[in-house]
Amino acid sequence: MTADSLAADNRAVDRLAHLRRSPLGGLADRLAAGSAPGPRGVRLREIPYLAQLNLRLDPIGPAARRVAEALGTPLPDRTASVTVTGALRVLWLGPDEWLVVGPDGTAPGVEQTLRQVLGDEPGSLVDLSANRTTLELSGPSARAVLEHGCSLDLHPRAFGPGHCAQTTVSKVQVILDQTDAEPTYRLLVRASFARYLADWLLDAMSESTP
Amino acid sequence: MLLIACPWCGERDETEYHYGGQAHVAHPADPAALTDAEWGEYLFVRANPKGDFAERWLHSAGCRRWFNVVRHTVTHDITAVYPAGQARPDAHTEVTA
Ligand SMILES: [Zn+2]
Numbered sequence: 425m426t427a428d429s430l431a432a433d434n435r436a437v438d439r440l441a442h443l444r445r446s447p448l449g450g451l452a453d454r455l456a457a458g459s460a461p462g463p464r465g466v467r468l469r470e471i472p473y474l475a476q477l478n479l480r481l482d483p484i485g486p487a488a489r490r491v492a493e494a495l496g497t498p499l500p501d502r503t504a505s506v507t508v509t510g511a512l513r514v515l516w517l518g519p520d521e522w523l524v525v526g527p528d529g530t531a532p533g534v535e536q537t538l539r540q541v542l543g544d545e546p547g548s549l550v551d552l553s554a555n556r557t558t559l560e561l562s563g564p565s566a567r568a569v570l571e572h573g574c575s576l577d578l579h580p581r582a583f584g585p586g587h588c589a590q591t592t593v594s595k596v597q598v599i600l601d602q603t604d605a606e607p608t609y610r611l612l613v614r615a616s617f618a619r620y621l622a623d624w625l626l627d628a629m630s631e632s633t634p
Numbered sequence: 635m636l637l638i639a640c641p642w643c644g645e646r647d648e649t650e651y652h653y654g655g656q657a658h659v660a661h662p663a664d665p666a667a668l669t670d671a672e673w674g675e676y677l678f679v680r681a682n683p684k685g686d687f688a689e690r691w692l693h694s695a696g697c698r699r700w701f702n703v704v705r706h707t708v709t710h711d712i713t714a715v716y717p718a719g720q721a722r723p724d725a726h727t728e729v730t731a
Contacts, residue, residue, distance in 0.1 A: 518697035
């Protein structure tokens, strides 16, 4: 795809932006109502339309070096599974696979940059932004809520900011990304599972909120 | 519930995985040269030991990689986990009694 046709595509998408509906767009009020502040509080909200680019390449090849330079951060590995650069978070998904997550609207620019540095090296770059939406669970009780349905060890000695994992929460496959120590977790969930997961989280939260 | 250590993600519940049957079943070099019986053997006939068994698992809810596990079919003890494509690391003789 040429730069011109990509730009034309992006303009067409921009014109349609007001027609977008996020998987949990109709639930914002319920998510807010189920949230509570305070020392035992927990909050839930949707962060819709995050840019998500799936990147696959040889982690020790020349393309990995060039991608790291273009992003301004090394590609994370299994031990330090998240790197942050500017507004982008790079999540480790597997030995040769990453997810570049950014704010709404950043996917075309990041894709263009990475496609250029990838060049003819073996690899793939796919815009998966519409695949998943993001639930953000935060607050002092967030870990306790998550532990109702997640068998990972989420204790700070084992999991914290800078860690991500693909696992299940209440049997739903998610990408779990802890963004701060409060704690705040992002749960990237496939659109068709989002409603179920949100309902399940609201139910689990009801034990921590008045 | 088994606790299986994915070579990439570490220990996870069995429910994150899918089972893939016996490991190290080599695809015939020249499938067209096989008789129907030999082809059927390749497709369907698998070892069924009472003891250590090398088998494939897919970390389907995690990194989505295939890998191999040596599991005791009676005790469920897992004695080896190794990436797909590697030779079976143990030299245990399988218990048949
Ligand atoms: Zn894995």
